[in-house]
Structures are given as C-alpha cells and as structure tokens.
Amino acid sequence: MIIRIARKEFTEMIRDGRFRWVAATVFMLLTAALLAGWQHYRRVEGQRAAAQERERANWLNKEGLIPHWAAHFGLFVFRPASPVAAVDNGLTSYLGVSLRLEAHKQNLAQLRPAEDATAVQRFGELTAAATLQVLVPLLIIALTFASFAGEREQGTLRQLLSLGIPKRDLALGKALGIIGPLLLLLLPAVIIGVLALALTSGLPLVVESVPRLALLALFYLIYFASFVGIALTVSAQAASARLSLTILLSFWFLTCLVAPRVATDLAKWRHPAPTALQFLVAIEKEKREMAERLPFDQRQKQVRERLMRQYSVTRLEDLPENPYGVALTEGEAEDTKLYDKHFNSLYDTYERQNRFTEMGGALAPFLAIQSLSMGVAGTDFAQHRHFAEAAEQYRRVLVQTMNDAERYQRKAGAWDFNFVGDRQLWERVPPFTYDRPNLVWALRNHTLSLALLFGWFVVVVTLTQLAVARVRIF
Amino acid sequence: MLRKVIRHEWRLLTADATAWLVVSLFAVLVGYAIYNGAIRVREQRQAAAEFARPEIDRYEESRRQAGQIERQKVAAGQSLAAFETGPRHPLVAGFSRAVGVAMLLPAPLGALAVGQSDLHANYQKVTILSEYDLEYSSATEPMENPLKLLTGHVDLAFVMLYLYPLLILLLSYNLVASEKELGTLGMALAQPLRLRTLVVGKILVRVLIILLGALVLPVIGLALGGADLQADGAVARLLLWLTAVTLYGAFWFTLAVWVNARGYSAAANALILAVCWLALLVVVPAAINLAATTLYPVPSRAAFISALRQEITEAGNLAGQTMKAGELARRFFAANHGVSEDDMISINAMYFLNRKLADDEVERQARPLLAELNRQRQRQQRLVNWTGYLTPAVLAQAVLYEAAGAGDERYQDYSAQVAQLRQARREFFWDRVFRRAPINAADYEKIPQFHYREESSAALWRRSVAPLLALAVLAAAFGALGLRAYQRFPIVG
Numbered sequence: 001m002i003i004r005i006a007r008k009e010f011t012e013m014i015r016d017g018r019f020r021w022v023a024a025t026v027f028m029l030l031t032a033a034l035l036a037g038w039q040h041y042r043r044v045e046g047q048r049a050a051a052q053e054r055e056r057a058n059w060l061n062k063e064g065l066i067p068h069w070a071a072h073f074g075l076f077v078f079r080p081a082s083p084v085a086a087v088d089n090g091l092t093s094y095l096g097v098s099l100r101l102e103a104h105k106q107n108l109a110q111l112r113p114a115e116d117a118t119a120v121q122r123f124g125e126l127t128a129a130a131t132l133q134v135l136v137p138l139l140i141i142a143l144t145f146a147s148f149a150g151e152r153e154q155g156t157l158r159q160l161l162s163l164g165i166p167k168r169d170l171a172l173g174k175a176l177g178i179i180g181p182l183l184l185l186l187l188p189a190v191i192i193g194v195l196a197l198a199l200t201s202g203l204p205l206v207v208e209s210v211p212r213l214a215l216l217a218l219f220y221l222i223y224f225a226s227f228v229g230i231a232l233t234v235s236a237q238a239a240s241a242r243l244s245l246t247i248l249l250s251f252w253f254l255t256c257l258v259a260p261r262v263a264t265d266l267a268k269w270r271h272p273a274p275t276a277l278q279f280l281v282a283i284e285k286e287k288r289e290m291a292e293r294l295p296f297d298q299r300q301k302q303v304r305e306r307l308m309r310q311y312s313v314t315r316l317e318d319l320p321e322n323p324y325g326v327a328l329t330e331g332e333a334e335d336t337k338l339y340d341k342h343f344n345s346l347y348d349t350y351e352r353q354n355r356f357t358e359m360g361g362a363l364a365p366f367l368a369i370q371s372l373s374m375g376v377a378g379t380d381f382a383q384h385r386h387f388a389e390a391a392e393q394y395r396r397v398l399v400q401t402m403n404d405a406e407r408y409q410r411k412a413g414a415w416d417f418n419f420v421g422d423r424q425l426w427e428r429v430p431p432f433t434y435d436r437p438n439l440v441w442a443l444r445n446h447t448l449s450l451a452l453l454f455g456w457f458v459v460v461v462t463l464t465q466l467a468v469a470r471v472r473i474f
Numbered sequence: 475m476l477r478k479v480i481r482h483e484w485r486l487l488t489a490d491a492t493a494w495l496v497v498s499l500f501a502v503l504v505g506y507a508i509y510n511g512a513i514r515v516r517e518q519r520q521a522a523a524e525f526a527r528p529e530i531d532r533y534e535e536s537r538r539q540a541g542q543i544e545r546q547k548v549a550a551g552q553s554l555a556a557f558e559t560g561p562r563h564p565l566v567a568g569f570s571r572a573v574g575v576a577m578l579l580p581a582p583l584g585a586l587a588v589g590q591s592d593l594h595a596n597y598q599k600v601t602i603l604s605e606y607d608l609e610y611s612s613a614t615e616p617m618e619n620p621l622k623l624l625t626g627h628v629d630l631a632f633v634m635l636y637l638y639p640l641l642i643l644l645l646s647y648n649l650v651a652s653e654k655e656l657g658t659l660g661m662a663l664a665q666p667l668r669l670r671t672l673v674v675g676k677i678l679v680r681v682l683i684i685l686l687g688a689l690v691l692p693v694i695g696l697a698l699g700g701a702d703l704q705a706d707g708a709v710a711r712l713l714l715w716l717t718a719v720t721l722y723g724a725f726w727f728t729l730a731v732w733v734n735a736r737g738y739s740a741a742a743n744a745l746i747l748a749v750c751w752l753a754l755l756v757v758v759p760a761a762i763n764l765a766a767t768t769l770y771p772v773p774s775r776a777a778f779i780s781a782l783r784q785e786i787t788e789a790g791n792l793a794g795q796t797m798k799a800g801e802l803a804r805r806f807f808a809a810n811h812g813v814s815e816d817d818m819i820s821i822n823a824m825y826f827l828n829r830k831l832a833d834d835e836v837e838r839q840a841r842p843l844l845a846e847l848n849r850q851r852q853r854q855q856r857l858v859n860w861t862g863y864l865t866p867a868v869l870a871q872a873v874l875y876e877a878a879g880a881g882d883e884r885y886q887d888y889s890a891q892v893a894q895l896r897q898a899r900r901e902f903f904w905d906r907v908f909r910r911a912p913i914n915a916a917d918y919e920k921i922p923q924f925h926y927r928e929e930s931s932a933a934l935w936r937r938s939v940a941p942l943l944a945l946a947v948l949a950a951a952f953g954a955l956g957l958r959a960y961q962r963f964p965i966v967g
Contacts, residue, residue, distance in 0.1 A: 025757075040768070040771070047773065047774040048777075050777065051776035052776070055779075058783045058784050073609075076776075076779055076780065078776035091624055095620050097774065098775060108617070110615060112620075112623075113775070114623065117854070118766060118855050119589060119858075119871060119872070122871075123867070123868075124756065124759070125760060126761055126764040134756065135752075142745070242744070245741065246744075261626055261628045263625075268619070275616070277524055277614060278524075281524065357621060
C-alpha cells in the first residue's frame with residue numbers, strides 16, 4: 001500500500017509541469033555549482049602548489065644573509081584546499097590563504113579570497129552545498145505543503161481514509177513519494193560530481209574524498225527527510241493549504257536566512273572576540289614590557305657571563321657556543337610562549353562562538369547541516385586552525401635551525417662579518433608538508449551538530465506520526 | 475471615492491492582527507539593525523583612535539626632542555646642519571618616529587551597512603618603505619570570526635534588501651483575489667467605483683504604511699544612534715539611500731500589482747511572488763557571482779605572493795643586505811645622483827638605501843602582476859554591473875552600499891590616497907637623506923600627513939544614476955502593465 005501511495009504521488013509530481021520546471025532549475029544550478037566548484041578547486045589548488053614550490057625556491061635562492069636575518073626573511077606557506085571543497089566551499093572565501101612564518105612572531109593567515117571579489121558575493125555563493133541547504137528545502141516545501149491540506153480542501157482526504165488505509169502508511173507513502181523525485185534529481189548530480197572527481201584526479205584524492213562524499217550524501221538525506229517530515233506535519237494540521245504554505249515559508253525564511261545571522265550575532269555577544277587592533281596592541285604591549293624587563297643587549301650580556309662561568313673560560317672566543325645564538329634561542333622561546341597564549345585564546349574564542357552558533361541548530365536545522373557539511377568538506381574553522389598550528393610547528397623548526405646556526409656555527413668573540421648562511425644551511429630546513437586531518441578528526445569537532453541533526457530527524461518522525469494520526473479531516 | 479477606499483482599507487488593515495505582527499516585526503528588525511550599526515561605528519572610531527594615539531604621541535615627543543637637541547646645539551655653538559641617529563635623522567623619523575597613520579573611518583552614514591568594510595584593511599601605518607616591503611607591511615586586516623563573515627550581518631542594508639520586499643509582498647499578494655473568490659468584489663464594483671481606483675487605493679494605503687516604516691524609522695533610528703547628520707555629505711547620502719529604498723520598494727509593489735492583475739487565486743499569487751523573491755534575491759545574485767568568478771577568476775593571492783617574493787629575493791640578492799653598498803647601490807652611485815657611498819655611510823643610511831633600491835626594483839617588477847590582478851577584478855565588476863540589471867536586488871545593493879560608504883569604490887579611493895601619501899613621504903624623506911639635511915623641529919610640520927578626502931556627493935550620485943534609473947524604469951513598466959491588465963481583470967469566476 002505504501003508503495004502504491006508513493007507511486008501515485010511520484011507520478012503526479014512527475015507529470016506536474018511546475019515540478020518539472022523547478023526541478024530542472026535546481027538540477028541545473030546544482031550541476032553548474034558542482035562543476036564550477038570543481039574547476040575552481042583545481043585552478044586554486046594548482047596555483048597554490050606552484051606557489052609553494054616557488055616559495056621554497058625563494059628560500060633556497062637567497063644569498064648573503066646571516067642565518068638570523070634569513071629567519072626574519074622567513075617563509076610563506078599557503079593553505080591547501082580539500083577536494084571536497086568543490087561541494088562545500090564553507091569558510092574558504094573568508095579565510096586567509098597565506099601565512100607568513102618569521103622569527104620572533106606568529107602571524108594570522110592573511111589575504112582572504114573574498115577581498116578580491118565584488119560585493120555581490122555578500123548575497124551568498126552558489127555552491128552545491130548552498131543549493132542543498134537552502135534551495136532544496138524550499139523545493140520540498142513547495143512539493144509538500146498541500147499534501148494533506150490540499151487533499152482535504154479537494155475532499156479526497158475523507159474518501160481516502162474511508163478506504164481504511166492506515167494513516168501511518170499514508171504518511172510514509174507520501175514522504176517516499178516526495179523523496180523519490182528528489183533522489184531522481186540529486187543522484188545524477190552526485191554521479192556527475194564523483195565522475196568529475198574520478199576522471200581528473202589521482203587515486204589518493206579519490207580515496208580521501210569518496211567516504212566524505214558518501215557521508216555528505218547521508219547527512220543531506222537526513223536533512224531533507226526532516227524537512228519532508230516538518231512539511232507533512234504542518235500540512236496535516238494546518239487549517240488550509242494557504243496557511244500551511246505561509247507557516248512553512250516563514251519557517252524556511254527564519255531558519256535559512258535569519259537564524260545564521262542572529263545566531264552568530266548572539267555568539268559574538270556571548271563570547272566577545274578582540275578586534276584586530278585590540279589583538280595586536282595587547283601583544284605589542286606585552287612584548288614591549290618584556291623588552292623593557294630584559295633588553296636584548298642585557299640578555300646577551302647575561303648569557304655571556306653565564307656561559308663563561310659554565311664552561312669556565314675567561315676569553316669569549318673560547319666558548320663552544322655563541323652567546324648571540326643562545327640569547328636568540330631563549331628570546332624566541334619567550335616570544336613563542338607569548339604568542340601561543342594570545343593566538344590560542346583568540347582561536348578558542350572563535351571556536352566557542354562557533355559552538356554557540358551550532359547550538360542554534362536545535363532551533364534551526366540549517367545551522368546543524370551547515371556546520372556538519374563544512375566539517376566533512378574540510379572547510380570549517382577547526383581545520384583551518386589545524387593548518388595554522390601545523391604551520392606554527394614548522395615555523396619553530398625553521399627559526400630553531402637558523403638560531404642553531406648562529407649558536408653553533410658562528411664563532412664566539414668578535415663579530416664575524418663574513419659568516420653568512422648558504423644553500424646548505426637553507427636546505428637543512430625541510431620543505432613544508434601538510435597532512436589534512438582525517439574524517440574522524442573532522443567529525444569529532446561537530447558532534448553537537450551531528451546529535452542535533454539526528455535529533456531533529458527523530459523528533460520530526462515522531463511528530464509526523466502524531467500529526468498524521470490526528471490529521472484534520474474537515 | 476479614492477479617499478473612501480483608502481479609509482476603508484486602512485480600517486481593514488489596522489484590524490488585521492497579522493498585518494500588525496508583520497509590521498512590528500519589521501520595525502523591531504530595523505531597530506536592531508540600526509543599533510548594531512551604531513555600535514559598530516562607535517567601536518571602529520574607538521579602535522582608530524587607539525591605533526593612532528601611540529603614533530601621534532611618538533610624533534609629538536620626537537618633535538619636542540628635536541627642538542631640545544637644536545637648542546643644545548645652538549647653545550654649544552655647533553652647526554645645525556649635522557645630525558646623528560635620533561629624531562632629527564630623516565630615516566629614523568621616516569621609519570619610526572613620525573610614521574603616517576592612514577585610516578578609513580566609517581562614512582557619515584556608516585551605521586547603515588557593513589557591506590565590504592569587514593574585509594578591507596582600513597588602518598595602516600605609512601613609513602618610508604614601499605608597500606611591497608612585505609616584512610614591514612602594516613595594513614591591518616579587520617579581524618572577525620570567518621563564520622560571521624560568511625553568514626553576514628543584520629544591518630539595515632540586509633533588512634532593506636531582503637525583509638522589506640518580503641513585507642511588501644506579504645501585505646500585497648492579496649489585493650482583490652480573495653474578494654473575488656468570496657464574490658464581494660462584484661458587489662463592490664456595482665457601486666460607482668472603478669476597479670483601478672479600488673486597486674490604487676489599496677496599494678496607496680500599503681505604500682503609506684510600509685514607506686513610513688522603511689523611510690522614517692531608519693532616520694529616527696540614525697538620529698537616536700548618534701549619527702552626525704550635519705557632517706559633510708551626510709544629507710546627500712541620506713537622500714541617496716532614501717531614493718534607492720523608495721524605488722526598490724516601488725519595484726516590488728508594482729510587481730505585486732502586476733501579478734495580482736493576472737487574476738489568479740490568492741494562494742497562487744503568494745507562490746508566484748515567493749518564487750520571484752527567491753529568484754531575484756537568492757538565485758540570480760548567486761549565479762551572477764558564480765559567473766563573475768568563473769569567467770574572470772582572479773589569480774590566487776598565493777601565486778601573487780610567491781611571485782612577489784621571488785622578485786624580493788632576487789632584488790635582495792642584488793642589493794645586498796648589509797651596511798655596505800651592494801650591486802644596486804653601486805649602480806645608483808655610478809648613475810651620479812650627486813650622492814656618494816661615503817655620504818650614505820657617513821649618515822648610517824647604507825642599509826636603508828640598499829633596501830630602498832631593492833624595493834624600487836621589486837615595485838617595477840611587481841606592478842604588472844598587481845595590474846593583472848586588478849584587471850580581472852575590474853572585469854568581474856563590469857560583468858556584475860551589466861548582469862546586475864537582471865535583478866533589482868543587485869542594483870539596490872550597489873546604491874545602498876554606496877550611500878553608506880561601505881562599497882568597493884570608497885575603499886579604492888582610500889587606497890589611492892594612501893598610495894599618494896606613501897609616494898609623497900618617500901620623496902620627502904629620501905630627498906633629505908640625499909641632501910644630508912636633518913629634520914628640524916620646524917620641519918616636522920612639513921611631513922606629509924594623511925587627511926582623508928571623502929568623495930564628493932556628486933560622484934556618489936553620478937555612479938548611482940544608472941542603477942536608480944533602471945529601478946525606476948522597472949517599477950514604471952510593471953506599474954503600467956499591471957494597471958493595464960486590470961482593465962481585463964475577470965471580476966467573477
């Protein structure tokens with residue numbers, strides 16, 4: 001019986017000219033977004049890989065620098081994108097792509113792609129994820145709002161129920177009848193996406209991406225099913241089809257357009273983050289205090305005396321390590337501690353804000369799927385932080401290698417103007433490599449959203465059963 | 475008759491609980507948006523003041539010290555022409571003691587829209603170094619949780635672009651449709667009343683209510699929020715904003731009239747108008763953005779940075795990075811600028827000269843790279859400008875951002891002024907370095923400083939004429955079509 005009902009709904013929908021139009025539009029948007037996203041990923045990733053290689057060459061090619069100045073010259077690293085970003089671009093446009101690594105200080109990633117785009121981007125990006133998160137629910141609403149209310153108005157609902165069809169079967173049949181055409185619409189798009197991925201990239205990327213894509217498909221299906229349930233519930237209980245549509249459209253508008261803005265506003269208010277200037281000024285202030293407590297000259301002098309005592313030598317040139325290098329190393333350790341404190345506090349604040357926003361998923365399922373989808377696609381804040389922290393570890397290696405050269409290779413005593421670094425020294429710093437965190441790591445950051453998404457599904461299924469059991473017949 | 479219709483319709487609407495609910499919700503959001511904006515503007519001004527204070531203090535302190543040194547020198551009978559490292563040294567002054575602070579403060583109506591202002595670096599220090607000197611570049615990008623940047627802000631521009639049309643459609647999707655369904659329309663038209671008069675009357679009442687909310691509330695909110703409406707250009711900007719809001723509203727009203735005039739049921743009207751709203755506000759703008767970024771992709775900044783760094787590495791190798799003259803400096807001296815190596819060493823300027831020559835070299839090489847980047851951006855902008863005529867939302871956004879000073883043009887204008895200042899300061903200080911002339915206390919006054927010149931209101935209006943005109947034409951077209959269609963409106967059946 002369920003199948004028969006589903007088939008009837010399915011046929012009705014497929015034969016509806018309006019559905020065909022809307023479906024074709026959504027399908028086109030989805031495919032265009034996927035292909036454009038994929039092309040964008042390939043272009044940007046290609047440019048990034050080339051840029052990273054070129055930057056490595058820059059590091060190796062510089063001449064005539066003493067090692068510590070080389071550490072000041074530093075190195076830029078560029079954030080690699082995950083291929084699944086083609087589906088969900090997430091925060092990518094609003095995260096800096098380049099991170100400067102240098103001596104004495106940590107930097108925030110700079111140069112957000114959004115800075116190079118026009119103001120139209122503020123209407124939102126057309127990505128596969130946006131289509132699935134915002135437009136498909138609207139399609140579901142348009143397909144479902146009249147499913148009970150409309151039949152009631154036409155008088156067919158009474159007839160139908162007089163046949164003795166269990167209401168549960170009726171609800172399930174109608175739900176399947178909506179999800180069916182939807183799948184018909186989404187599957188080809190998914191297949192096109194996977195094919196594009198498989199045809200153009202190597203095996204490792206495919207292996208990395210396929211489980212993520214499968215998981216995304218599952219999450220979106222649950223999200224859609226929740227929307228179908230909500231729409232069926234409202235349709236079963238609303239006094240008229242018109243009221244049902246009004247309620248559902250309002251719900252859509254509030255969850256998809258208003259909730260994200262308000263939730264992030266509240267998150268900011270609940271967990272205030274410093275402005276760029278406050279952040280920089282606070283760091284500068286502490287650095288100044290540190291420098292006043294122990295100016296570098298003073299530090300060098302202290303180190304010199306300590307080392308001479310330690311090695312029991314009376315002449316500076318007899319020291320086996322250079323006090324300048326030792327002083328740099330010790331200063332760097334203090335700088336690192338200072339920056340770690342500020343950067344971790346900033347990142348923690350952002351993560352607290354994001355978790356607060358995620359909690360809004362209890363009221364607006366959009367927030368739950370948005371956060372989960374970004375997480376799986378590797379375009380969320382947690383994974384950006386993961387990259388920034390990996391880069392920071394690499395910065396320490398770089399600076400340490402240069403300071404070690406000042407410490408062990410530069411002769412103690414009178415300043416040797418001829419001691420400069422060479423390619424051999426630069427090569428001692430390994431090339432920067434970055435491994436993206438795996439799927440489990442990515443998901444662990446979004447357990448709240450995961451729970452909320454499933455919670456919505458369970459609640460909605462229960463509600464739908466209740467609502468349909470007591471469906472208004474007149 | 476029109477007055478009777480209006481009075482009757484007014485009674486109907488004020489008795490309708492939903493209308494009240496929707497209008498008050500709108501009013502609350504307008505208030506929230508303006509409050510948000512006022513706080514943002516205040517924070518930005520505070521931050522700017524904090525940013526500038528240490529530099530201003532340092533400048534004053536250095537000028538005072540320079541005066542002191544001069545007095546001591548005079549007392550000791552020494553020449554004032556000689557100088558040592560300190561506030562009178564042009565390099566020291568230019569690099570750290572008298573740094574220029576270039577800030578882009580919110581425009582007079584900045585509280586109305588965040589726009590792109592949460593992305594652009596709007597505070598920077600201008601030293602004697604080139605903007606391509608990455609090591610000391612100090613442009614401070616605004617910092618914001620990226621999730622907030624993605625979702626966007628609840629500012630008045632958002633309320634006007636998204637909610638205001640929704641409010642219009644909600645109150646206007648059912649002008650006479652249900653009266654027709656109920657059969658009362660025929661009764662009403664049996665009186666000496668023309669259908670057009672009835673429709674116009676109904677629309678006028680709604681226009682009155684909504685425009686009151688959309689035009690008057692924000693002005694009151696602005697005044698309460700402490701915006702300075704007496705500031706230069708504030709009134710012209712406000713007029714621009716109100717014109718855009720009026721014409722944008724007119725478009726949605728006339729669209730509603732036209733759809734209403736087709737004679738469908740109220741539910742069908744609602745669905746059609748909802749689809750229009752979705753298409754014009756969500757789908758088309760996103761599609762335009764996708765087209766712009768796909769057709770004219772801006773080269774990745776990673777590519778730009780690594781290319782720039784290559785130039786920096788090569789120029790640095792050529793310049794040498796020591797206190798001695800490198801290859802570039804030797805060429806510079808040989809070209810006979812009236813400056814010798816000994817001159818530069820005698821005033822401790824060799825390191826910075828090497829650096830400057832390297833920077834000049836980098837600038838020459840990097841300019842085409844940056845030009846290519848900007849060319850793509852301009853192409854994107856041109857595409858957006860043309861395809862923007864597909865939806866009133868993009869047209870209105872452009873004008874609203876313009877009026878609030880939150881668009882790209884104002885930022886580009888600011889960047890150009892910063893570049894000019896940088897050029898002027900570099901010339902000022904290097905000229906003194908080459909002449910081996912000190913910066914006396916009196917010279918501190920002559921150091922070029924940043925005074926942001928706001929664009930003229932005429933320029934804003936000039937850029938906004940085309941989109942405003944397009945909005946007006948669209949509104950007029952739908953209005954005329956709608957009123958004509960009402961002539962053939964099936965009153966029954």
